[in-house]
Amino acid sequence: MTQSPRLLIAGNWKMHGTNAFASDLAGSLAHKMSDAGNNGVEILLCPPALLLGAVRVSIGDSGISLGGQDCHAAEQGAHTGDTSAAMLHDAGCAYVIIGHSERRADHDEDDATVNAKATAAQTSGLVPIICIGETLEEREAGRAVEVVTGQLRGSIPEGSSAASMVVAYEPVWAIGTGRTPTLDDISQVHDAIRAALKSVSRDFKSVRILYGGSVKPENASEILAVANVNGALVGGASLKTDDFWAVAEAAT
Numbered sequence: 001m002t003q004s005p006r007l008l009i010a011g012n013w014k015m016h017g018t019n020a021f022a023s024d025l026a027g028s029l030a031h032k033m034s035d036a037g038n039n040g041v042e043i044l045l046c047p048p049a050l051l052l053g054a055v056r057v058s059i060g061d062s063g064i065s066l067g068g069q070d071c072h073a074a075e076q077g078a079h080t081g082d083t084s085a086a087m088l089h090d091a092g093c094a095y096v097i098i099g100h101s102e103r104r105a106d107h108d109e110d111d112a113t114v115n116a117k118a119t120a121a122q123t124s125g126l127v128p129i130i131c132i133g134e135t136l137e138e139r140e141a142g143r144a145v146e147v148v149t150g151q152l153r154g155s156i157p158e159g160s161s162a163a164s165m166v167v168a169y170e171p172v173w174a175i176g177t178g179r180t181p182t183l184d185d186i187s188q189v190h191d192a193i194r195a196a197l198k199s200v201s202r203d204f205k206s207v208r209i210l211y212g213g214s215v216k217p218e219n220a221s222e223i224l225a226v227a228n229v230n231g232a233l234v235g236g237a238s239l240k241t242d243d244f245w246a247v248a249e250a251a252t
Ligand code: PGA
Pocket: 012, 170, 174, 175, 176, 177, 178, 212, 213, 214, 215, 233, 234, 235, 236, 237
């Protein structure tokens, strides 16, 4: 048996918040961290890029980690409106979410784009959280595992190590809908992801695989107890201190 990797509970704020909101939410989570400690769970906040500064100040030295929600594949250049991995690193980020299904859908990001962005992230010293997940149509056609493992193979940068990436399985139909797969379905996909990772490199037995899609205080404990679920990527529930903290506590 291999030792389980440290659980990661990541909050994806998406396009929500103001400076005041960010300082408030991050500040109260930082207080909770100093009161309760994190019991070995890593907590990560991924606010919109413009709010990274406010969150960084509020989390201080609480031990909460900071991450971006996307980066450009290029190091710098004429890319109006984009953010580079180096800029995120400079802003205090340790992680960046890459290939979220909303970006795959809204910005036509395919596996090659995701791979290039994840490579840029690693080059700048960030850990990419590489998102993969099937649509409802694909699940109903019995293709969930095939789709997800295919995305995985196409999205992982060459030369990655277990410590230099995180994978997030997020069924598209479970995001923001309140619907979640059964625990058996989560288990089946996470096991398949682990097997696919191990077929690429033996070292990948300890890559963290997060589950995302309607994670909330009511379902966090049972989802986090599934084998090969090494944390959660939390959207809606990460916007409320008590809900996000309850999910983090469910991981301990
Ligand atoms: P949700 O979003 O928790 O609101 O379903 C998860 C995500 O998109 O990362």
